Amino acid sequence: MKRLLVFIGLFVLTLLANRFLPEVIDSYYVHLLTLSCINIILAVSLNLINGTTGQFSLGHAGFMAVGGYSSATLTYYLGPKLILAFDFLPAVLAKNFVFLLALLGGGLSAAILGLLVGIPSLRLRGDYLAIVTLGMGEIVRVLILNVEKIGGARGFSGIPAYTSLFWIISLTALTIAAVTSLTNSSHGRAFLSVREDEIAAEAMGINTTYYKVTAFVVGAFFAGVAGCLFGHYLQLLHPNSFTFIKSFEIIIMIIVGGLGSIFGSVIAAVILTLLPEALRYLGPVKDWRMVIYSVALIVLMLTRPQGLFGAWQPDFRRWWPFKKPQPVS
Amino acid sequence: MPPTSSEPLLELTRTSINFGGLKAVDSFNLKLFPGELVGLIGPNGAGKTTVFNLITGVYRPTEGEIRFCGKVLDGKKPYQITACGLARTFQNIRLFGNLTVEDNVKIACHLHYQTSLFGSVWKGKKYREEEARQHAKIEALLDLFGLKPLCKEIASGLPYGQQRKLEIARALATDPQLLLLDEPAAGANPQESRELMDLIRWIRDKFKLTILLIEHDMQVVMGICERILVLDYGVTIAEGKPEEIRKNPKVIEAYLGEEAV
Amino acid sequence: MQEFLQQLVNGVSWGSIYALIALGYTMVYGVLQLINFAHGDVFMLGAFFGYYFSRWTKIAQEPTLIGFFATLFFAMAACALVGIIIERAAYKPLRARPRLTVLITAIGVSLLLENGGQLVFGADPKFFPSLIAESRLYESENLIISNLPVLILIVSIALMLLLRFIVMKTQIGKAMRATAFNREAASLMGINTNNVISFTFLLGSALAGAGGILVALTYPKIDPLMGLLPGLKAFVAAVLGGIGNIPGAVLGGMILGVSETMVAGYISSTLRDAIAFALLVVILLVKPTGLLGSRVGEKV
Numbered sequence: 049m050k051r052l053l054v055f056i057g058l059f060v061l062t063l064l065a066n067r068f069l070p071e072v073i074d075s076y077y078v079h080l081l082t083l084s085c086i087n088i089i090l091a092v093s094l095n096l097i098n099g100t101t102g103q104f105s106l107g108h109a110g111f112m113a114v115g116g117y118s119s120a121t122l123t124y125y126l127g128p129k130l131i132l133a134f135d136f137l138p139a140v141l142a143k144n145f146v147f148l149l150a151l152l153g154g155g156l157s158a159a160i161l162g163l164l165v166g167i168p169s170l171r172l173r174g175d176y177l178a179i180v181t182l183g184m185g186e187i188v189r190v191l192i193l194n195v196e197k198i199g200g201a202r203g204f205s206g207i208p209a210y211t212s213l214f215w216i217i218s219l220t221a222l223t224i225a226a227v228t229s230l231t232n233s234s235h236g237r238a239f240l241s242v243r244e245d246e247i248a249a250e251a252m253g254i255n256t257t258y259y260k261v262t263a264f265v266v267g268a269f270f271a272g273v274a275g276c277l278f279g280h281y282l283q284l285l286h287p288n289s290f291t292f293i294k295s296f297e298i299i300i301m302i303i304v305g306g307l308g309s310i311f312g313s314v315i316a317a318v319i320l321t322l323l324p325e326a327l328r329y330l331g332p333v334k335d336w337r338m339v340i341y342s343v344a345l346i347v348l349m350l351t352r353p354q355g356l357f358g359a360w361q362p363d364f365r366r367w368w369p370f371k372k373p374q375p376v377s
Numbered sequence: 378m379p380p381t382s383s384e385p386l387l388e389l390t391r392t393s394i395n396f397g398g399l400k401a402v403d404s405f406n407l408k409l410f411p412g413e414l415v416g417l418i419g420p421n422g423a424g425k426t427t428v429f430n431l432i433t434g435v436y437r438p439t440e441g442e443i444r445f446c447g448k449v450l451d452g453k454k455p456y457q458i459t460a461c462g463l464a465r466t467f468q469n470i471r472l473f474g475n476l477t478v479e480d481n482v483k484i485a486c487h488l489h490y491q492t493s494l495f496g497s498v499w500k501g502k503k504y505r506e507e508e509a510r511q512h513a514k515i516e517a518l519l520d521l522f523g524l525k526p527l528c529k530e531i532a533s534g535l536p537y538g539q540q541r542k543l544e545i546a547r548a549l550a551t552d553p554q555l556l557l558l559d560e561p562a563a564g565a566n567p568q569e570s571r572e573l574m575d576l577i578r579w580i581r582d583k584f585k586l587t588i589l590l591i592e593h594d595m596q597v598v599m600g601i602c603e604r605i606l607v608l609d610y611g612v613t614i615a616e617g618k619p620e621e622i623r624k625n626p627k628v629i630e631a632y633l634g635e636e637a638v
Numbered sequence: 639m640q641e642f643l644q645q646l647v648n649g650v651s652w653g654s655i656y657a658l659i660a661l662g663y664t665m666v667y668g669v670l671q672l673i674n675f676a677h678g679d680v681f682m683l684g685a686f687f688g689y690y691f692s693r694w695t696k697i698a699q700e701p702t703l704i705g706f707f708a709t710l711f712f713a714m715a716a717c718a719l720v721g722i723i724i725e726r727a728a729y730k731p732l733r734a735r736p737r738l739t740v741l742i743t744a745i746g747v748s749l750l751l752e753n754g755g756q757l758v759f760g761a762d763p764k765f766f767p768s769l770i771a772e773s774r775l776y777e778s779e780n781l782i783i784s785n786l787p788v789l790i791l792i793v794s795i796a797l798m799l800l801l802r803f804i805v806m807k808t809q810i811g812k813a814m815r816a817t818a819f820n821r822e823a824a825s826l827m828g829i830n831t832n833n834v835i836s837f838t839f840l841l842g843s844a845l846a847g848a849g850g851i852l853v854a855l856t857y858p859k860i861d862p863l864m865g866l867l868p869g870l871k872a873f874v875a876a877v878l879g880g881i882g883n884i885p886g887a888v889l890g891g892m893i894l895g896v897s898e899t900m901v902a903g904y905i906s907s908t909l910r911d912a913i914a915f916a917l918l919v920v921i922l923l924v925k926p927t928g929l930l931g932s933r934v935g936e937k938v
Contacts, residue, residue, distance in 0.1 A: 253488035338753035345746035
């Protein structure tokens, strides 16, 4: 009951933010907020796979692409028909309901890809899994390039602008909450055991393949959702946005934040979204932007490879108004 | 259905494994009956841990058969074999280093209760009750090993002796019928070895276990094992009661070389 | 039939390039178990070193065979130096660290070379001078064999034979093989593994640099990002042949080069880039250790 009240409260808050925030802050900052939030969702979901479960996935951009393109296909081709079907609802609700379907569709298609890729590959050793996922991301990109119906090399334009602050804020919060809850659960313990020592985990009765695939599929789902938000924000999708460089960018975020730390992923995602923007304003330094970035990355690995927060998480449970179940003594 | 005492709990028949050209274990036979405490000894490289790996499904035998509670184990994956009622510890301790002591043991409880994905995220009433139940169970288990005060400590930070105990506690949390211990006394001083001997006998009685033990510490082996098998170069060279094994010339030769006989 | 031969010639030509680059990947993986993501960018540097050298020495104005080989040699030497610098500065300090850390560093070096290249060389493509005049060796209605693919093949084979000689018949080659097999044991045997590792990078980078020059001859448009895709594909070739396995890298490179060209020629040119990854997925699912690789297990 209490949890329901909290959810309703947050829902209302998000609606209010959606309505009033753009009036209070400059649209440029809203833009930065949007990009940061999309990156947070990507980083947190990748962290579940790479950080918590210790699986080396280098193809996250592929999941994002699948989510983005499949959801855009839905809203672009089916959207108008669906909205007509819902004309008994006020336009705003109909539009957002269609978007909800698109989000679910995007997430699910990415999740299905995760399942297809995960099941055969997750029995491969670390480096090999990295290579397969890298390859998967590239195959997705090249296949998209070859499908004219979704724009191919010209890109998919004309995507309806359904991404609003409401969706951005609520989905980011939901992703963080869901992944945190999952990590601090029995599933989470299983994921961690796979990371720590797969052989010991198997010996203790953990079906490691099942948990590796699960982490992979969940991570893919959220990446797909991020892709959907991305596409419906820019109103344009292009395969060039989903190269392995994009995957590397997300990897860098979770490494800088600290592999395994959800909190770290959030902070690093924000910093690494805002930093390039900030450097853009440094005039002559701007051409050096990427060079500084890469040097900084190398230096970070040489000096503090555990990233900003290591695997540390702040214990927010102290602030949670609900009591944990007391162990029976 | 628990096996009757006349049926072996674990049976290996002519089990062998080849690695390339090397026959690491050659025609190994073993019948373990419920409640027994049996030792497996032999010089380094004799194939003892390989036998454990065969039983637990890490390796597949190239010949022979392995049965547990009458069921054939070959081809089953390690986690499935553990689910049958078999647990082990490792020669080089394999704890979940970065996790807490209690999480290490909780993971072993997974076997008997799994939640759905949504259940883990939503954490409804049923989930929370189960978590409380597991927590109580592992606290009690850790208490038996004297590890309860260290519940929240990170496993890799524990002293060596405590780590070994934790590994045993973790294995017990899977509610096994058969426990395979791989050199539990490695690195222990004589005092610790004596405590370990008492501990092993005690858990065998309290948890109604059957125990198969690999050990180099002869004090421990001779002290608690009711029956001993000796391996050398993958072949069983002797089997019998401790007194017999102690005097067996082939065993002495295997450990100390021909000149010593 | 003639069209098939044409495609074959192109395929073998590209195959040799992929093989040259793949050799570097495979050798470094063999000794360090590191996927050197920056390797493809060394290939790019080779082309640029050659570009600047040939213009600076005026060889570009008066191309001769000697001039070509001088450029090739310079590019290889310069890349070898770059390889050693990268290894000593970025990878050596991380020897004891988990593999992921080094991998991220490799990504960082790759980004540095690409973006640094864009800064220093300028992001616009340059035109590599025609150091070897193109001539038609054989010409018929459907088949044109120019001297360039033949030259690429000859030079590549010569370099690979040289590599084989070094690896199999010299002292340091033996040391390389020992280090790849078991680094600790090799060092206990008195091998200076640090020098061996640096030497491995030297050889691999030199070969990549040669690849850069050879590609630039046939496709003169060079830019700082040209190493990305060939680098990735050459890596796939190395995995295909069995990562860590030297003949495997050559085999993988050839298979990739020929299949890519065949698919691009007979099915669709836009699917060309996907072939590499499709082959990758297939080999990893069927035989992850690669065509010539061998399984190494973990001791439990």
